[in-house]
Amino acid sequence: MAEPAEPHTYRVIVRGTWDGLTDTSRTRLLADVDDHGLTQMHFTEQGSLTYDKALKHFSFRYVVVSDAADGEEMAGAIAEDRAESALKELGHGFGPLRSTVTDMDTMKINRKGR
Secondary structure (H helix, E strand, C coil): CCCCCCEEEEEEEEEEEECCCCHHHHHHHHHCHHHHCHHHCCCECCCEEEECCCCCEEEEEEEEEEEHHHHHHHHHHHHHHHHHHHHHHHCCCECCCEEEEEECCCCCCCCCCC
């Protein structure tokens, strides 16, 4: 009998560029820009969307719990899928997504003063 895979917690940043935004999308995004600035950057399972008034780039921050055997690539794919779904639901145009993944269970913590 195979042993169950060990779950790891990943922090994933999904980045992208707005593309083909309609006037309606621009208006909605600009109206909510203060709710999506640098102070709103939190890693959550639902993801937190950040962008600025230039409406060029955006990022999502996700916490993804996935089997360690599936690795960082799977965690990145899961987060990109979540971001794509969220953007489509909001009705905003966007280009290709890319992600950066950190495995929190294997991350080394450097403590000062040792």
